[in-house]
Amino acid sequence: MPKRYFKYYLTAITVISFIACSEKDTLNGEGMLHLKVGVTDQVKVTTRSMTDELQDSLQRHCTISILNEKGTVRRYKGVNELPEALYLSAGSYTALVTAGDSVPASFETVYYKEERPFHINSGEVTNLELTCGIANTVVAVKYDEALSSVFQTYKVTVSTADGTLDYLPETKDSIGYYMLPAGNTKLQWHLEATMPNGKSYTKEGNIPDAQSAYRYDLSFNFIPTDYADGGGTVKVSVNANPIREITDEVQIYQRPIFRGENFDITSSAFYEVGMGTELSYTVTSTSVLNELSMYCEQFAQCGLPVRMNLMRLTEMERGRLEASGLSYKSEYNTGSNVGTMRVTFSDGLMKHITAKEGTYNIILHATDVRNRTNEGVLSISASDAVVLTKEVTEGDIWTSKAVLRGGLMKETSDPLIFRYRITGSSDWKEVEAVLNGKEMTAAITGLKVATTYEYVAVAGEKASSVVCKFTTEKAAQLPNAGFEKWHGSKPTYVYESGGTMFWDTGNHGSQKAGTDITTADGSVKHGGSYSAKLESKFASMLGIGQFAAGNVFSGKYLATNMDGVVGNGVLGWGRPFESRPTALRGYVRYQSNTVNYDNSCEFIDKGDPDIGSIFIVLGNWPGETYNGETWPVIVRTNYKTPGSAQLFDVNSEYIIGYGEKDFTSSTEGEGMIEFNIPVEYRYTNRKPTAIIIVASSSKYGDYFSGGTGSTMWLDDFELVYE
Numbered sequence: 001m002p003k004r005y006f007k008y009y010l011t012a013i014t015v016i017s018f019i020a021c022s023e024k025d026t027l028n029g030e031g032m033l034h035l036k037v038g039v040t041d042q043v044k045v046t047t048r049s050m051t052d053e054l055q056d057s058l059q060r061h062c063t064i065s066i067l068n069e070k071g072t073v074r075r076y077k078g079v080n081e082l083p084e085a086l087y088l089s090a091g092s093y094t095a096l097v098t099a100g101d102s103v104p105a106s107f108e109t110v111y112y113k114e115e116r117p118f119h120i121n122s123g124e125v126t127n128l129e130l131t132c133g134i135a136n137t138v139v140a141v142k143y144d145e146a147l148s149s150v151f152q153t154y155k156v157t158v159s160t161a162d163g164t165l166d167y168l169p170e171t172k173d174s175i176g177y178y179m180l181p182a183g184n185t186k187l188q189w190h191l192e193a194t195m196p197n198g199k200s201y202t203k204e205g206n207i208p209d210a211q212s213a214y215r216y217d218l219s220f221n222f223i224p225t226d227y228a229d230g231g232g233t234v235k236v237s238v239n240a241n242p243i244r245e246i247t248d249e250v251q252i253y254q255r256p257i258f259r260g261e262n263f264d265i266t267s268s269a270f271y272e273v274g275m276g277t278e279l280s281y282t283v284t285s286t287s288v289l290n291e292l293s294m295y296c297e298q299f300a301q302c303g304l305p306v307r308m309n310l311m312r313l314t315e316m317e318r319g320r321l322e323a324s325g326l327s328y329k330s331e332y333n334t335g336s337n338v339g340t341m342r343v344t345f346s347d348g349l350m351k352h353i354t355a356k357e358g359t360y361n362i363i364l365h366a367t368d369v370r371n372r373t374n375e376g377v378l379s380i381s382a383s384d385a386v387v388l389t390k391e392v393t394e395g396d397i398w399t400s401k402a403v404l405r406g407g408l409m410k411e412t413s414d415p416l417i418f419r420y421r422i423t424g425s426s427d428w429k430e431v432e433a434v435l436n437g438k439e440m441t442a443a444i445t446g447l448k449v450a451t452t453y454e455y456v457a458v459a460g461e462k463a464s465s466v467v468c469k470f471t472t473e474k475a476a477q478l479p480n481a482g483f484e485k486w487h488g489s490k491p492t493y494v495y496e497s498g499g500t501m502f503w504d505t506g507n508h509g510s511q512k513a514g515t516d517i518t519t520a521d522g523s524v525k526h527g528g529s530y531s532a533k534l535e536s537k538f539a540s541m542l543g544i545g546q547f548a549a550g551n552v553f554s555g556k557y558l559a560t561n562m563d564g565v566v567g568n569g570v571l572g573w574g575r576p577f578e579s580r581p582t583a584l585r586g587y588v589r590y591q592s593n594t595v596n597y598d599n600s601c602e603f604i605d606k607g608d609p610d611i612g613s614i615f616i617v618l619g620n621w622p623g624e625t626y627n628g629e630t631w632p633v634i635v636r637t638n639y640k641t642p643g644s645a646q647l648f649d650v651n652s653e654y655i656i657g658y659g660e661k662d663f664t665s666s667t668e669g670e671g672m673i674e675f676n677i678p679v680e681y682r683y684t685n686r687k688p689t690a691i692i693i694v695a696s697s698s699k700y701g702d703y704f705s706g707g708t709g710s711t712m713w714l715d716d717f718e719l720v721y722e
Contacts, residue, residue, distance in 0.1 A: 061643060062099035062112070068092065072603065074651055081649055088120045097130050104163025105178050111135045134243055136177035137187065138215040141167035146222040147193075150232070151201065154193035156220065160184070185210050189218055191234065203234055216240050255653065256285040256366035258376040261342075267439050268379040268390065268407050273357055276350030281378060283341040287368035288332055292341055294378075295363040302352050310343070325349025354382035358466055359390045359407075371622065372653070375686065383409045386459040387416065387440065389466040395685035398580055399473045399721040400447045406433065406440035406457030406464065414460030418442045423452045423469060433457070449721070450474045476579040478502070478554075478693070481586075481717040483532040486520040494518070494532065494552060501556060502575055505534075506701075508557040509569050510548050513539035517550040524713045526587035526672045531715040534697040536610070536706045538597070546639055547597035549701020550712060553694040558626050558634070566639040573648065574632030577618065577691035580657065581719035582679055584616045584693065587672040588714055590663040593707035599642065601705035610707035613699035614714075615660035616677055618688035619652065632690040635702070642703045648694075656688050657681040662699060663712070672715060693717075 064081075066074035068091060099112040113135035118128050141156050148169065156167045158176060161184045165176040178187070187210040193201040207216060217239040224232040261280040263269045269279055283292055292310045299306050303324050310328050313321070321327070325346035332339035345353070353360055362378040381388050388407045396403040404418045416433040418440075433440040440457055447453065452471045457464045479502040480495060487497040491507035505518035521533035534550030546566050559570040590612040598606050621632040638645035650658065659677040667673050695714055698706025 062097065065096045067094045067096060076651065077643065090120050092117065092119050095128055095130055102179050104160065105165045105176060107165060107174050107176055110177050111179060133213055135212050137180055137210050137212055139176040139178060140215065140217050142217060142219045143169055143172060144221040147220065150222050151193040152196050154191065157190045159188050180210060180212060187216065191220060205236060207238060213243050214240055215243055255372040255374045256283050256289065256368055257374065258283055258364055265376060265378060267437060268381045270407055270409060270438055271354045271382045273382050273384050274351060274355055276354035276382065278344065278347050279350055280342055280344040283366050285339045285368045287370045288339055289341060289366060290369050291365065291367040293365040296360055298360050302349060353380055357383045357388065359388065361391050381407045385464055386410045386412050386462055387457040387464050389455065389457040389464040389468050391468050392470050393685060394687050397470050397472055399449045399475050401443065401445045402447060402470060402472065404442045404444060404455050408435060408438045408440060412459050416440055417458045418455050419458055420444060420453055420455035423454045447472050473579050475721045476577065477719055478717050482528045483715060484528045484530055490514060490516055492516045492519050502554060503552050504556045506548055506551050506557065506569060509560045509567055510539040512560065512567060513545050515539055517548050518552055521713060524589055524672065526715040531713045534695060534712040536698045536701065536708055536710040538708050547704045547706060549696045549698035549706050551696045551701060554692055555631060563640060568639055569637045570626060571635040572626060572629065572631030573635055574690040574692045577688060580618065580688065582722045583720040584659060584677045584717065585720050586675055586714060586717040588667065588675050588712065589672045590667045591711045592666045593709040595705065595707045597705055599704040601642065601700050601703040604700050604705055609665060610710040611699040612663035612697055612712045613660065614677060614695040616679060617655055617692040618657040618679065619655045620686060620689045621654040633692065637702055639704050647702055656683050656686050672713060
């Protein structure tokens with residue numbers, strides 16, 4: 001997770017790597033990311049220092065947004081949500097970072113802001129550094145000591161059109177933070193004093209074109225005159241300076257990183273049969289590791305456990321591994337917060353592993369104490385042939401396409417190909433291999449769903465003696481995708497009585513107000529007897545209630561936690577799923593009403609047209625548990641303090657594929673129209689374990705914001721496969 005250090009004069013900082021999206025995009029190597037942090041100078045408060053609580057609050061509550069011409073495309077709440085890389089389509093964007101609270105005037109509350117445009121080019125990595133500096137207009141007042149002998153009482157008031165602060169002599173070190181209203185940059189000051197004889201003295205003026213991120217020091221000095229009565233005047237001077245920047249270095253917590261020693265761990269380690277020599281790989285982490293697992297079915301041939309977690313072994317178990325030739329050593333530098341685990345396969349163990357022609361694919365999985373994970377494959381190949389057929393990796397196989405793999409063991413001028421066929425058939429098909437270093441690959445398409453194939457690497461007419469197999473994925477579909485099965489009322493359930501739940505809704509929350517927000521509707525449909533009708537309502541009882549968006553999602557509504565007279569929902573999102581569709585297709589009708597509840601939501605305002613939303617996500621989340629049940633993702637809404645809600649993170653590192661569609665206006669006509677949501681895969685080397693599909697008649701319903709009466713009808717969902 002990202003780590004930030006804040007002093008009172010410290011700015012929030014964000015450095016982001018942006019990667020243009022395409023299926024070929026992969027981040028083959030990862031390194032530690034060091035950032036340069038912008039710090040504002042000369043804005044010190046001598047009456048207090050920054051507390052740990054304030055530091056933590058800034059870290060958790062800063063907002064990082066990525067925008068394009070259509071609006072916000074990414075948003076993070078707190079630096080801990082910021083992933084190590086963002087995948088964006090090619091185009092122009094603006095990055096915006098804010099921290100603190102934007103209030104008209106305050107001696108305590110500071111607002112930080114920075115924005116910068118950038119461009120994403122297809123297939124390229126863009127590094128962007130944002131220094132989120134103080135966005136306020138900062139004002140300090142300095143009093144001449146002579147004023148206390150001239151005036152009985154005195155104070156200076158500094159104000160904008162929206163906010164006012166009083167600077168008193170007894171709090172002479174106070175610094176004011178102002179937000180200038182749009183279109184009005186005047187900063188006004190007013191000196192009000194009482195002379196010893198009881199008469200009033202006033203003086204006022206203004207700074208007509210004050211600027212944000214500037215500090216203005218107002219000095220009030222008493223200038224004596226030559227009058228016999230000892231009179232004089234108050235002279236006011238203004239000194240304006242931009243808030244300077246200095247730099248400091250901050251470390252980002254990243255997920256564990258696998259590296260081979262003297263070999264590329266993203267490729268195979270190649271050996272002649274029986275000629276294996278000592279091999280080591282390392283795992284580098286910026287937090288302490290609590291898991292380093294290795295899995296390989298062929299380990300049993302070497303006297304090793306098929307599956308092991310090196311971080312959880314007893315001394316006896318570790319001794320047995322070392323006797324078999326597998327050892328490891330870990331070091332953690334508390335100063336740099338960098339840990340390294342070195343795992344070594346001895347000469348003897350490597351000779352055992354390479355004793356026969358073939359490939360060991362060792363699945364690696366590492367998790368640190370901050371729950372950041374990474375997976376990798378350590379591939380060890382042995383052969384005396386020219387080429388060797390290798391097992392495909394998990395992410396290589398789709399429903400109708402696959403990537404075949406092999407290795408070049410000896411240099412040759414012969415053409416390199418793969419032969420493949422359905423297992424049990426007689427006819428081979430051939431495809432040209434692509435050689436990258438010593439790695440052979442070939443992408444094949446047009447395969448049959450849920451079918452087993454076999455393949456072999458070939459150099460000229462000499463085929464590898466190793467023949468490998470794979471089975472294509474199933475083209476799984478969604479249960480009750482036509483929304484034909486329902487039962488109950490208040491709440492209404494989206495499955496038949498006694499059946500198995502796949503879909504659920506917010507009806508469990510709205511039932512307390514005696515209403516359902518999602519129901520079956522036979523009047524608007526595409527096929528069958530019903531569609532799902534999602535209607536946004538103000539769910540109330542005796543006039544007391546809250547806005548609720550009509551919704552349906554894959555998962556289960558877990559609980560309603562009451563906070564006074566309002567309720568906050570706890571939802572378990574996701575259902576088990578292992579296939580990889582390329583799109584979600586279905587039928588929709590949407591009726592957008594005007595937003596009349598915004599609950600201080602920063603993404604939509606009263607008077608705006610409401611927005612309908614459908615999104616699909618595939619991922620391999622580690623899971624969260626609630627009341628004994630584990631769900632891929634748990635969502636917790638919070639009506640009174642939306643900033644404290646636990647909402648869905650669309651940029652989670654556990655997301656493998658994502659697609660969404662917003663309906664910013666009503667669809668045409670009275671019937672349903674077809675929609676198609678492509679799934680963009682951020683990772684093609686991982687397979688999902690769960691699917692999340694969420695539809696809402698008001699996109700920002702999780703913020704209790706939207707328009708009553710906004711309605712979405714859904715029917716005949718279908719997962720599309722290529």
